[in-house]
Amino acid sequence: MTTTHDEKAGFSKPLSLAERDKAVIWHPFTQMQTAPLPIPIVRGEGTLLFTEEGKTYIDAVSSWWVNIHGHSHPHIAEKVAQQLRTLEHVIFAGFTHPAAVELAERLLPLLPTNQNKVFYSDNGSTAVEVALKMAFQYWHNAGKPRRKVIALEDAYHGDTFGSMAVSGRSPFTAPFLPFLFDVEYIPTPVPGQEQAALDRLNALLDDDVAAFIFEPLVQGAGGMVMYQPDILNELIRLARSQGALIIADEVMTGFGRTGKLFASHHLTEKPDLMSLSKGLTGGTMALGVTTCTGEIYDGFLSDDKFKTLFHGHSFTANPLACTASLASLDILLSDETQASIRRISQRHAVFAEQLQQKPGVKNVRQQGTILAFDLTLDGSNRSYFNNIRDVAYQFLLNEGVLMRPLGNVLYILPPYCITDEQLDTVYTAIGKLLKHLSGSESTL
Numbered sequence: 001m002t003t004t005h006d007e008k009a010g011f012s013k014p015l016s017l018a019e020r021d022k023a024v025i026w027h028p029f030t031q032m033q034t035a036p037l038p039i040p041i042v043r044g045e046g047t048l049l050f051t052e053e054g055k056t057y058i059d060a061v062s063s064w065w066v067n068i069h070g071h072s073h074p075h076i077a078e079k080v081a082q083q084l085r086t087l088e089h090v091i092f093a094g095f096t097h098p099a100a101v102e103l104a105e106r107l108l109p110l111l112p113t114n115q116n117k118v119f120y121s122d123n124g125s126t127a128v129e130v131a132l133k134m135a136f137q138y139w140h141n142a143g144k145p146r147r148k149v150i151a152l153e154d155a156y157h158g159d160t161f162g163s164m165a166v167s168g169r170s171p172f173t174a175p176f177l178p179f180l181f182d183v184e185y186i187p188t189p190v191p192g193q194e195q196a197a198l199d200r201l202n203a204l205l206d207d208d209v210a211a212f213i214f215e216p217l218v219q220g221a222g223g224m225v226m227y228q229p230d231i232l233n234e235l236i237r238l239a240r241s242q243g244a245l246i247i248a249d250e251v252m253t254g255f256g257r258t259g260k261l262f263a264s265h266h267l268t269e270k271p272d273l274m275s276l277s278k279g280l281t282g283g284t285m286a287l288g289v290t291t292c293t294g295e296i297y298d299g300f301l302s303d304d305k306f307k308t309l310f311h312g313h314s315f316t317a318n319p320l321a322c323t324a325s326l327a328s329l330d331i332l333l334s335d336e337t338q339a340s341i342r343r344i345s346q347r348h349a350v351f352a353e354q355l356q357q358k359p360g361v362k363n364v365r366q367q368g369t370i371l372a373f374d375l376t377l378d379g380s381n382r383s384y385f386n387n388i389r390d391v392a393y394q395f396l397l398n399e400g401v402l403m404r405p406l407g408n409v410l411y412i413l414p415p416y417c418i419t420d421e422q423l424d425t426v427y428t429a430i431g432k433l434l435k436h437l438s439g440s441e442s443t444l
Helices: 017-024 074-084 098-110 124-141 161-165 174-179 194-204 229-241 294-298 319-332 335-356 387-398 420-439
Strands: 003-006 011-014 041-045 048-051 056-059 115-121 148-152 184-186 209-214 245-249 273-276 288-293 361-367 370-375 409-412
Touching: 056 420, 074 319, 098 115, 098 288, 098 319, 115 124, 115 294, 124 161, 124 209, 124 245, 124 273, 124 288, 124 294, 148 194, 161 174, 184 194, 194 229, 209 229, 229 245, 288 294, 335 361, 335 370, 335 420, 387 420, 409 420
Parallel strands: 148 184, 148 209, 209 245, 245 273
Antiparallel strands: 003 011, 041 048, 048 056, 115 288, 273 288, 361 370, 370 409
């Protein structure tokens, strides 16, 4: 046990978990110089997180959007425990195992009908990296190399270099700009920007465009920016008319978040490649999936070994992660969970109507179980670094609700097991926050 000497008390006392953390850990998206001590979570159950001191928080953001069924789900835990006693891991080059095969067999029929093959990786960023490498190498293997990618402004596709390259340029990517490949951007086709997006895409398309990548219907980290299926269908058709491959990044939007199993099911046009992660394992552990059409897969089949897709990870298709995903699918496809998705969507719609009437609230938007709005009490813009974010975050924590605003964008993205009572607590906490901000506007 780690201890520190308390001179006043005259004896050594154990360090708290948060103090021990501060001594040895570097946290993501955190300025460690100014950040407060992290909140020590020692247990999770359903929608609730429990701290070392016994305080509880409603996890209203599904712990970075991954935990779709709640924490420590007994069905997933039991299946993973059984797998752990059977096979914890095996190299996936030249070998396979039942969980990987079964997951691919069960997953593909849930996706758009043109998806034909599954490639496993480790997380959302790498699932995007794989899709990009497949797209570039598909054209290379065909002897018609294409070098350009078109993406949406303010997109976020991950933090590895390829996924950063196709994300919007921002303070997050600024230190790495010299190392990122060039990408062309079109306006995100939010209401009022549809024609501008179409015109810009039309101007950029040529026979050097390898792929068009997007987060379908909802740009997550960009501020829960939402747009409609019809315009995305038009953009896909236009990109496809010039041969560009279509990549749907469903890392966040997959597994029921938008009201359908996948956001691509809202579309009539089908993507050529899809990237999946986050809710894939029910939030239990990391796993990434990239799926593709048979045509793309066939583009790598050859007697020429140099046409192989040279990509892999040590933990590719880890049996524990695949088993967790199978268990998560069991729960996701159940009548109970599907009813909960509809219930949450309906409750959000009612609360959205109430938010429309609140001062300091702008641009209320919803897609399935995702509800978002802009806090505008201090006239702030959507910067991630806006001060209103810190005020809102801490206020909601004090109310026992974990939400992580994206700048001045507040959003609810809960586990599907959240109860009506817990939703009411979240909604009430937001109401209290708005009242608090209205009274303290001059200090923000």
